[in-house]
Amino acid sequence: xxxxxxxxxxxSIAEAVAAISQxxxxxxxxxxxxxxxxxRGEPLADAYVALRGIRDLRQVEVRENExxxxxxxxxxxxxxxxxxxxxxxxxxQAAAQAANPAIRRVATVxxxxxxxxFAASDLAPALVAAGAEVEIEDAHGAARQSxxxxxxxxxALPPGWLLTRVFAPRAARLSAHARxxxxxxxxxxxxxxSVSLERTEDGRVxxxxxxxxxxxxxxxxxxxxxxxxxxxxxxxxxxxxxxRERTGDFAGRDGVEAPGWYRSQVLPSxxxxxxxxLQAQV
Amino acid sequence: MPLSLTINGEAxxxxxxxxxxxxxxxREDLALTGAKAVCREGFCGACMVLxxxxxxxxxxxxxxxxxxxxxxxxxxxxxxxxxxxxQRALEAHDVVQCGMxxxxxxxxxxxxxxxxxxxxREEIEHGLxxxxxxxxxxxxxxxxxxxxxxxxxx
Numbered sequence: 001x002x003x004x005x006x007x008x009x010x011x012s013i014a015e016a017v018a019a020i021s022q023x024x025x026x027x028x029x030x031x032x033x034x035x036x037x038x039x040r041g042e043p044l045a046d047a048y049v050a051l052r053g054i055r056d057l058r059q060v061e062v063r064e065n066e067x068x069x070x071x072x073x074x075x076x077x078x079x080x081x082x083x084x085x086x087x088x089x090x091x092x093q094a095a096a097q098a099a100n101p102a103i104r105r106v107a108t109v110x111x112x113x114x115x116x117x118f119a120a121s122d123l124a125p126a127l128v129a130a131g132a133e134v135e136i137e138d139a140h141g142a143a144r145q146s147x148x149x150x151x152x153x154x155x156a157l158p159p160g161w162l163l164t165r166v167f168a169p170r171a172a173r174l175s176a177h178a179r180x181x182x183x184x185x186x187x188x189x190x191x192x193x194s195v196s197l198e199r200t201e202d203g204r205v206x207x208x209x210x211x212x213x214x215x216x217x218x219x220x221x222x223x224x225x226x227x228x229x230x231x232x233x234x235x236x237x238x239x240x241x242x243x244r245e246r247t248g249d250f251a252g253r254d255g256v257e258a259p260g261w262y263r264s265q266v267l268p269s270x271x272x273x274x275x276x277x278l279q280a281q282v
Numbered sequence: 283m284p285l286s287l288t289i290n291g292e293a294x295x296x297x298x299x300x301x302x303x304x305x306x307x308x309r310e311d312l313a314l315t316g317a318k319a320v321c322r323e324g325f326c327g328a329c330m331v332l333x334x335x336x337x338x339x340x341x342x343x344x345x346x347x348x349x350x351x352x353x354x355x356x357x358x359x360x361x362x363x364x365x366x367x368x369q370r371a372l373e374a375h376d377v378v379q380c381g382m383x384x385x386x387x388x389x390x391x392x393x394x395x396x397x398x399x400x401x402x403r404e405e406i407e408h409g410l411x412x413x414x415x416x417x418x419x420x421x422x423x424x425x426x427x428x429x430x431x432x433x434x435x436x
Contacts, residue, residue, distance in 0.1 A: 007300045007346040028347070032324055035303060035342040039323065044301050050347060100412030102339045102390075103324050187325060 021160035071110025090175030094126035125213030290358025316356035330386030371430035
């Protein structure tokens with residue numbers, strides 16, 4: 001019925017949190033996930049809170065040790081902001097390659113992380129690999145937690161919170177983001193491998209964070225592969241071989257675009273691609 | 283707050299749910315049928331319009347998020363019914379095929395050339411990633427845009 005649904009337009013984070021907690025309004029950023037609710041057989045909510053007008057959510061600050069990213073920053077804005085920012089190559093790749101240009105112009109960082117049923121997020125594994133944190137604000141204040149912990153816990157969080165910022169560390173690490181879309185570009189990836197690693201002085205892997213996205217419902221780290229790579233040279237072929245021995249660590253989700261077994265099977269190739277990109281940075 | 287939209291320079295207040303896709307308002311309320319509702323998933327680009335000068339998929343844009351912004355459809359692109367130079371170039375190179383994707387493609391290319399008047403072939407390809415042509419007519423479109431950009435340079 002016309003006029004029955006309401007879209008709040010707060011000017012501040014506090015007003016947005018109030019609308020979420022008091023009026024059960026759902027955050028609305030780029031709307032690319034919400035507007036496909038009908039295709040998923042889901043009803044729209046009675047109230048939404050548009051985040052675009054909140055200045056504090058629309059800023060990227062490149063600091064000495066981290067990048068602070070407002071939750072309503074779009075993929076395109078993030079990719080532009082991270083150009084030539086030291087220590088953020090993998091995250092910049094993820095932001096620049098997701099979906100297609102029109103979606104990247106509107107889909108936001110916060111929306112990407114908060115859409116629980118969206119398994120093919122590019123930013124989620126890139127931020128997990130980067131060791132990033134999210135800031136969550138509710139009526140009681142703000143708190144930070146790791147992106148990996150947030151992704152695992154978000155579906156069960158009590159209502160009334162808003163993801164306000166993401167903090168990506170600017171460490172002296174190499175990073176890369178490899179993805180397999182079914183077309184060359186423009187759609188969502190079957191599987192994603194994001195890598196961030198620190199080298200020893202002689203060029204070996206001192207520590208690695210490797211995150212896998214789109215294979216399982218929630219992006220997560222591939223810790224067995226991280227441990228296997230420690231102390232080894234940055235060798236794409238050898239890294240792919242180590243990955244091949246460990247693809248059983250994942251139970252791929254079945255979907256219309258790809259069966260679960262295929263998502264796991266392509267991971268070694270994506271590891272090789274990511275390590276080729278890392279090798280080129282050395 | 284009333285749902286007031288500015289479409290092709292004119293104000294319009296649709297009596298609609300604020301979450302109505304912009305494409306439905308354009309086509310059903312205003313008979314602006316250049317934008318096509320094809321995939322409704324943001325993949326095909328047939329519903330593309332310019333909002334504040336940038337190509338946006340109107341199928342995934344709720345009307346509420348278009349309030350206070352300049353919406354330009356293919357019908358509003360030309361002035362006094364005169365095709366734009368880009369539209370003339372596309373016509374001259376005979377690249378229009380079935381027409382389903384073409385309004386969206388034209389708007390994407392208009393925005394691309396405004397930001398980058400001298401694009402490379404690869405930049406045009408990247409710009410058109412979200413505009414799907416099922417007639418597979420990309421190469422001649424790109425040829426036409428490159429020729430048009432060269433003409434503008436003299």
